[in-house]
Amino acid sequence: MIYLLIHHEVADYSAWKSVFDSSLEWRTRNGERNCRIFRGVQNPNELTLLFEWEDFDKARSFMASEDLKSRMAKAGVKGVPQVEYLNEMFSIRRSAAD
Numbered sequence: 471m472i473y474l475l476i477h478h479e480v481a482d483y484s485a486w487k488s489v490f491d492s493s494l495e496w497r498t499r500n501g502e503r504n505c506r507i508f509r510g511v512q513n514p515n516e517l518t519l520l521f522e523w524e525d526f527d528k529a530r531s532f533m534a535s536e537d538l539k540s541r542m543a544k545a546g547v548k549g550v551p552q553v554e555y556l557n558e559m560f561s562i563r564r565s566a567a568d
Contacts, residue, residue, distance in 0.1 A: 471503070472529050473556040474521040481546035483515055489545035496537075501528035526555060 480486040490507075497505075501524035510516030523529035532538060533553055542551070 471558070472523045472526045473558060474519070474523055474529055474533070475554040475556055476517075476519045476521070476551050478517060478542075478551035479513070479548045480515050480517060481548060483509065483517070486517070486545040486547070489541060493541055497532075500532045500535075501525065502532075529555060 502521055503524060504522035506520045508518040508520070510518075521529075523532075
């Protein structure tokens with residue numbers, strides 16, 4: 471499992487989210503396993519996305535695809551996203567009992 475950490479700004483969150491939601495099946499076919507969306511506190515159009523992806527090669531191929539670039543433009547992504555590929559090394563899950 472590989473993680474993608476992506477940060478970018480969008481013109482309008484609602485418009486972006488509509489395109490993002492309509493692309494779920496396409497992303498899943500290309501290796502997405504899970505996604506979390508975070509919005510900036512001071513600027514709700516600044517987004518950070520944390521994806522779990524099937525493997526590095528599929529993630530890298532997906533991020534380089536012309537289809538993704540086209541969908542991002544349609545969704546109103548501003549500028550070039552910052553993308554990091556990560557491996558999870560350690561995880562702690564806290565509970566109320568801790």
